[in-house]
Amino acid sequence: MIQLDLRSLSHSQLTELVTSWGEPSYRADQIYNWLYRHFVLTVDEMTNLPAALRQRLAKETSLSTIRISQRQYSKDKSATKLLFSLPDGQAVEGVLLKYRKWFSACLSSQAGCRMGCAFCASTLGGLVRHLTVGEMMGQLVLLSREAKNMGGEVRSLVLMGTGEPLDNYNNVLAFLAQAANPAGLNLSYRRVTLSTCGLVPGIRRLANEGLPLTLAVSLHAPTDDLRSELMPINKVYPLAELMSACRYYSETTHRRITFEYALLDNVNDGLDKAQQLARLLKGMLCHVNLIPFNPVAERSFCRSSSSRVEAFYQVLQQEGISVTVRRELGSDITAACGQLRRRRLAKGAASYD
Numbered sequence: 001m002i003q004l005d006l007r008s009l010s011h012s013q014l015t016e017l018v019t020s021w022g023e024p025s026y027r028a029d030q031i032y033n034w035l036y037r038h039f040v041l042t043v044d045e046m047t048n049l050p051a052a053l054r055q056r057l058a059k060e061t062s063l064s065t066i067r068i069s070q071r072q073y074s075k076d077k078s079a080t081k082l083l084f085s086l087p088d089g090q091a092v093e094g095v096l097l098k099y100r101k102w103f104s105a106c107l108s109s110q111a112g113c114r115m116g117c118a119f120c121a122s123t124l125g126g127l128v129r130h131l132t133v134g135e136m137m138g139q140l141v142l143l144s145r146e147a148k149n150m151g152g153e154v155r156s157l158v159l160m161g162t163g164e165p166l167d168n169y170n171n172v173l174a175f176l177a178q179a180a181n182p183a184g185l186n187l188s189y190r191r192v193t194l195s196t197c198g199l200v201p202g203i204r205r206l207a208n209e210g211l212p213l214t215l216a217v218s219l220h221a222p223t224d225d226l227r228s229e230l231m232p233i234n235k236v237y238p239l240a241e242l243m244s245a246c247r248y249y250s251e252t253t254h255r256r257i258t259f260e261y262a263l264l265d266n267v268n269d270g271l272d273k274a275q276q277l278a279r280l281l282k283g284m285l286c287h288v289n290l291i292p293f294n295p296v297a298e299r300s301f302c303r304s305s306s307s308r309v310e311a312f313y314q315v316l317q318q319e320g321i322s323v324t325v326r327r328e329l330g331s332d333i334t335a336a337c338g339q340l341r342r343r344r345l346a347k348g349a350a351s352y353d
């Protein structure tokens with residue numbers, strides 16, 4: 001029998017479940033509290049529930065479908081990378097970044113990815129499957145437990161791990177709604193960043209949801225020729241369509257879009273590219289985040305020198321584009337995103353015990 005994952009249930013679904021079992025509705029509040037305020041990993045820890053209810057929950061539901069199988073800490077202690085294992089042998093990565101006393105959690109939305117970006121390790125085996133709402137909540141719970149053990153709490157969320165979030169649209173939106181529930185994690189949409197490689201229909205659909213989250217679009221090139229080489233999705237949704245969807249997004253939501261631009265040495269980091277980028281974004285409510293590229297073993301791209309990064313930055317600034325160079329927290333481990341997963345899967349299925 002496939003068990004119901006408790007973490008996949010919204011508060012109202014959980015209320016429906018417990019009341020259908022003849023329990024008062026406040027039991028759902030208590031369970032939600034254990035799950036998302038105390039981050040428990042077993043039903044047995046929910047000590048204020050009657051023993052009979054705990055037994056039934058243990059028998060008919062599950063809540064530990066995702067587990068931590070590996071941890072890496074950066075030398076400067078600002079970042080922790082976790083490898084999560086799933087019951088079907090899949091693995092995904094999550095990262096916890098420390099900012100003073102609070103943490104930002106970065107998590108995955110899919111096992112693998114089918115978008116084929118030329119600089120990314122996560123897409124090398126293609127898409128295996130979408131993650132469920134419960135698996136994304138599970139990552140957030142496990143990252144929140146780590147943060148708690150380090151004396152802090154998760155206050156912001158970034159969907160930038162393995163996978164393209166808008167390719168798993170319904171699960172991702174249900175997950176974010178659950179994470180925002182005040183009875184649980186209470187993570188405001190304003191503290192959420194959703195990253196996309198440029199799925200135009202998804203961007204337009206998201207705009208119509210009217211959620212105050214930050215949309216981060218991975219741009220990485222200012223022309224169709226170069227972007228199609230780096231990101232095959234550009235052949236389906238070229239820059240004109242992408243920019244039109246982005247303008248629609250910012251006009252509809254009144255939110256500033258972040259454009260991510262990883263600087264690849266002698267590929268997209270020339271001053272001509274900076275000028276083209278400035279022209280492309282002129283007049284848009286946006287911010288450009290320049291990312292010094294972290295080389296991936298399986299890919300041949302190199303990191304731009306700091307002088308090239310600075311020159312690129314200066315052009316955008318002079319053209320009146322809001323721009324920053326991404327601060328590199330724990331770069332010794334956050335570098336090469338997706339490689340922990342690749343190494344684990346290359347050894348065989350991720351251990352799950």
Ligand code: SF4
Pocket residue numbers: 113114115116117120121122123161162163164196197
């Ligand atoms: S960069 Fe993102 S969208 Fe592109 S292949 Fe990697 S995980 Fe997929």
